[in-house]
Amino acid sequence: MAVELSFSKEIANMMYATHGNPITNCLQCGTCSGTCPAAEFMDHTPRVMIGMIGADLKDEVLASNTYWTCASCYHCTVRCPAGIDIADMMYALKRYSMWKSRYKEDLIGPDFSEGFVKMIVNSGKSFEPILATTYLPKFSASQLVQEALTATGLVLKGKMPLLPKKIKRLKNFQRMVKRIIPLGGSS
Amino acid sequence: MKQYAYYPGCSLESLAKDYQLSTKEVARALDLELKEIEDWNCCGATAYFPVDEMLAYTLVARNLAIAEKTGLTDFVAPCSACFKNAYYTNAYLKKDPDLAEHINFALEEDHLHVDGKLNVRHLIEVILEDVGLEEIKTKAVHPLKGLRVAPYYGCQLLRPRKDHENVENPRFFEELLSAIGAEPLEYSSKARCCGASLIITNRRAALEMVRILLKDAIDHEADVIATTCPMCNVNLEVYQNQVNQEFGTQYSIPVMYFTQLMGMALNIPSRRLGITKEPVPKAQVPVPS
Ligand code: SF4
Ligand code: SF4
Numbered sequence: 001m002a003v004e005l006s007f008s009k010e011i012a013n014m015m016y017a018t019h020g021n022p023i024t025n026c027l028q029c030g031t032c033s034g035t036c037p038a039a040e041f042m043d044h045t046p047r048v049m050i051g052m053i054g055a056d057l058k059d060e061v062l063a064s065n066t067y068w069t070c071a072s073c074y075h076c077t078v079r080c081p082a083g084i085d086i087a088d089m090m091y092a093l094k095r096y097s098m099w100k101s102r103y104k105e106d107l108i109g110p111d112f113s114e115g116f117v118k119m120i121v122n123s124g125k126s127f128e129p130i131l132a133t134t135y136l137p138k139f140s141a142s143q144l145v146q147e148a149l150t151a152t153g154l155v156l157k158g159k160m161p162l163l164p165k166k167i168k169r170l171k172n173f174q175r176m177v178k179r180i181i182p183l184g185g186s187s
Numbered sequence: 188m189k190q191y192a193y194y195p196g197c198s199l200e201s202l203a204k205d206y207q208l209s210t211k212e213v214a215r216a217l218d219l220e221l222k223e224i225e226d227w228n229c230c231g232a233t234a235y236f237p238v239d240e241m242l243a244y245t246l247v248a249r250n251l252a253i254a255e256k257t258g259l260t261d262f263v264a265p266c267s268a269c270f271k272n273a274y275y276t277n278a279y280l281k282k283d284p285d286l287a288e289h290i291n292f293a294l295e296e297d298h299l300h301v302d303g304k305l306n307v308r309h310l311i312e313v314i315l316e317d318v319g320l321e322e323i324k325t326k327a328v329h330p331l332k333g334l335r336v337a338p339y340y341g342c343q344l345l346r347p348r349k350d351h352e353n354v355e356n357p358r359f360f361e362e363l364l365s366a367i368g369a370e371p372l373e374y375s376s377k378a379r380c381c382g383a384s385l386i387i388t389n390r391r392a393a394l395e396m397v398r399i400l401l402k403d404a405i406d407h408e409a410d411v412i413a414t415t416c417p418m419c420n421v422n423l424e425v426y427q428n429q430v431n432q433e434f435g436t437q438y439s440i441p442v443m444y445f446t447q448l449m450g451m452a453l454n455i456p457s458r459r460l461g462i463t464k465e466p467v468p469k470a471q472v473p474v475p476s
């Protein structure tokens with residue numbers, strides 16, 4: 001008979017796959033929250049987020065913007081006295097929320113990540129202007145204008161090429177990707 | 188001449204062409220032979236990990252495998268995000284045979300194999316460790332006298348490495364700047380995050396993070412901010428206008444790659460370094476170039 005895993009175990013399993021990350025050792029000391037440069041924009045600070053996972057508050061975690069507001073700066077990770085890689089945990093939460101297709105509305109992060117991966121699977125390389133089209137619909141009109149201005153500024157500065165490159169052995173590359181994601185879920 | 192497997196990364200072909208130009212010029216002047224690996228792919232920056240962890244490692248591993256095939260021992264990346272991805276993927280492959288087996292199964296499709304046996308290094312480390320401060324000093328025939336430079340380390344050049352000499356208060360960037368005759372300034376935000384891809388996914392948060400950095404450098408009377416990463420450079424340079432719009436500030440400060448400043452000191456013409464406007468010390472009459 002299948003035993004259902006608790007939410008905290010599910011999250012732990014998403015990291016133990018490649019290298020251990022002892023999130024259950026959290027001391028709730030708050031060093032991570034005090035360090036985090038993005039904390040003021042998060043619904044829950046990193047310390048609270050870890051506490052919520054420990055308490056199996058799955059719905060609350062999935063409704064939080066916290067991990068999508070993490071910039072992966074790893075400052076919390078190098079300071080945590082319990083040796084927890086908090087930045088890696090934030091990635092695991094992003095994956096979990098993508099996998100379940102459940103995230104707070106109005107977030108750009110999930111579409112951005114998905115668009116980015118699609119672009120790379122299609123060409124082997126990343127290219128900012130093409131990438132832009134994958135997330136622009138979510139921007140408000142004023143942001144669109146700002147974005148266009150920024151992009152133009154970049155073009156004027158000669159910083160953007162007009163055509164994306166592709167890698168040469170793209171077919172091999174795509175078959176390689178299929179061996180990792182057999183259903184082609186991301187392509 | 189020492190040879191390196193060079194991985195430029197996507198940004199150096201688009202947004203950061205000036206970093207690519209200045210890297211090549213400086214390497215040549217310092218007798219470092221950067222051999223670009225063939226048919227490399229995007230390392231994913233920070234965008235693969237939210238989607239699939241194994242895919243993220245595999246895509247980075249393909250580049251490592253291509254580099255291993257060359258027989259060179261050192262893998263060099265000028266972008267901090269590329270560096271961090273390669274450094275950790277290499278380390279995990281070396282210590283986790285199951286991960287390596289899984290990834291090698293996928294790499295077979297491109298006739299590649301990876302062992303995780305490279306020394307993965309950031310360009311600035313290669314320059315500091317393999318060329319050394321003394322030699323840089325000797326070759327800097329046009330020292331950047333009086334130029335106040337804010338060394339900006341950012342995040343992934345240092346973290347999450349815990350073995351690094353001093354992750355919280357590193358000094359190597361300052362030493363490099365002193366060696367080329369510039370004046371490195373002390374300011375507390377040198378390793379604070381620039382917001383990275385939040386500039387796209389959470390603009391308000393990233394602009395605030397950029398604002399704090401610009402303010403700190405400008406309050407300390409920096410003439411220029413020096414970076415080691417395309418993402419940091421773009422966030423700090425291109426988004427200054429938006430910071431000003433958002434916060435009513437009037438910040439205007441040049442942001443340059445450390446290789447561009449080095450190139451100036453090595454007396455390489457600005458044009459070949461992708462420099463459109465040379466920074467000048469505010470405190471004194473500009474030195475004619
Ligand atoms: S710094 Fe580490 S131990 Fe302290 S609250 Fe954060 S995760 Fe828990
Ligand atoms: S890695 Fe994320 S959670 Fe940790 S300090 Fe940086 S932004 Fe905050």
